Structure formats: C-alpha cells, structure tokens
Amino acid sequence: MVFARLYETDACTAYAGDVRSLKLSFAVWVIDDYTKQKPLGKIQVETKETGKKASQNLSGYYFFTDLDAGNYKLTIKPELYFPEEITVDMSAFSDPKKPVVEINGKPEIALKPNPKYPFPANATLLRGQIESSSGKTVTGLRVGVDGRDIENLADSRGEFVLYFKNIAKTEEVTLTINGEAVESSFTVQEGKTVSSKKILIQ
Numbered sequence: 693m694v695f696a697r698l699y700e701t702d703a704c705t706a707y708a709g710d711v712r713s714l715k716l717s718f719a720v721w722v723i724d725d726y727t728k729q730k731p732l733g734k735i736q737v738e739t740k741e742t743g744k745k746a747s748q749n750l751s752g753y754y755f756f757t758d759l760d761a762g763n764y765k766l767t768i769k770p771e772l773y774f775p776e777e778i779t780v781d782m783s784a785f786s787d788p789k790k791p792v793v794e795i796n797g798k799p800e801i802a803l804k805p806n807p808k809y810p811f812p813a814n815a816t817l818l819r820g821q822i823e824s825s826s827g828k829t830v831t832g833l834r835v836g837v838d839g840r841d842i843e844n845l846a847d848s849r850g851e852f853v854l855y856f857k858n859i860a861k862t863e864e865v866t867l868t869i870n871g872e873a874v875e876s877s878f879t880v881q882e883g884k885t886v887s888s889k890k891i892l893i894q
Contacts, residue, residue, distance in 0.1 A: 717759035718780055718791040720746065722768065725802040726855055732810070733771035735803075740765035740777070753792075766793065772810070773803035774845045804844050807851045811885075815855060818880055820888035822850040822869065830893070838866040838873050856880055869893060 724731045737746035737754040746754035768776040785791040792799045822830045830850040836843035846852040
C-alpha cells in the first residue's frame with residue numbers, strides 16, 4: 693500500500709497530486725517607451741469582456757489562463773503612462789505554444805509616459821498644454837514633431853510631454869497635432885526641459 697505524502701502550509705493542507713491544471717490563453721510583455729525597460733508604477737491588465745485581471749509571472753509577463761477561444765479587448769491601465777486598448781485574436785498566434793501578443797510585428801507593447809512620469813533631471817523634454825478655443829475636450833490628441841518619429845498624447849487637461857534622444861545641442865522643431873503642423877516652432881535643448889506656450893486649437 694502506498695501513502696501519499698502530504699505537505700503542510702499555513703493556509704491549508706495540500707496533498708501530492710492535488711494539482712489544478714491551467715491552460716495559458718495568451719501573454720503580454722509591456723515596456724517603458726522612454727527607457728525600453730520594465731515600466732514604473734502600478735499597472736493593471738484585464739480583458740474588457742470578462743473583467744478578468746491578468747496574473748504576472750517572475751519574468752514580468754502578464755498572462756491570462758483558461759479563456760474561451762475568440763477575440764478580446766485587452767485594456768492596460770498604468771499609473772504613469774497613457775492607457776492602451778488592444779484587440780487580441782487568439783486564432784492569430786503564429787505559435788500556439790507561445791501565444792504572446794504582438795504589436796506591429798514586435799512581441800511587446802510600449803507604454804507612452806504621461807506628464808506625471810518621473811523623467812530624469814537630464815532628460816531632453818518639450819512640455820506644453822493644448823486648449824480649445826471652443827471649449828471642447830482635448831483628451832487623447834496626438835502631439836508629435838514634424839518630420840520625426842516622435843509622438844505622444846495629451847492628457848485630460850490638454851497637457852503633453854515629448855521626449856527626445858540623440859539630438860544636437862539645440863534643435864528647432866515644429867509640433868503636429870493629429871498629424872497637422874501648428875504655426876509656431878520651438879527650440880529643444882539637449883538635457884533640458886523646455887516649456888511651450890499654450891497652444892490654441894479650434
């Protein structure tokens with residue numbers, strides 16, 4: 693006769709073989725778009741349809757288990773970054789054994805820092821605020837630099853922050869709002885934070 697050896701914990705008594713099997717549905721890897729490293733602050737990842745929150749493994753992946761096959765709206769709600777919402781098609785994974793969400797062919801989601809993000813003192817930044825002359829909300833406007841692959845969002849107060857790397861000591865830039873260039877140009881200084889005047893839009 694064979695006796696199963698039991699293991700004592702401070703919460704309950706668990707028996708060998710009493711193991712629950714979970715099936716990985718998909719995993720998400722998020723990074724800080726500024727540092728390209730692990731994001732700062734609290735981050736909540738969940739599926740919009742079920743409200744199920746992701747677990748996180750020791751490697752840093754957020755993952756979901758035992759979801760029914762189909763499409764899901766994945767919402768990412770960070771403390772120091774702008775939120776993201778992504779549609780995940782579980783049938784589209786190239787390798788079902790490694791169901792990692794990809795964006796533009798990359799197995800990672802880069803989170804854009806919001807104006808509250810703690811940039812280092814020597815960061816090269818352009819901060820500003822957008823106001824609507826008609827009183828309309830300016831949340832979610834895309835603010836970028838004309839001719840450069842630099843873009844971020846405006847928050848609920850119209851505030852935005854753009855971050856630069858590998859620039860000359862000073863550089864003249866023209867901002868774009870939702871892809872349209874604004875009239876004024878601004879001088880960005882390496883290692884400094886430059887504040888623009890308020891930008892009025894219709």
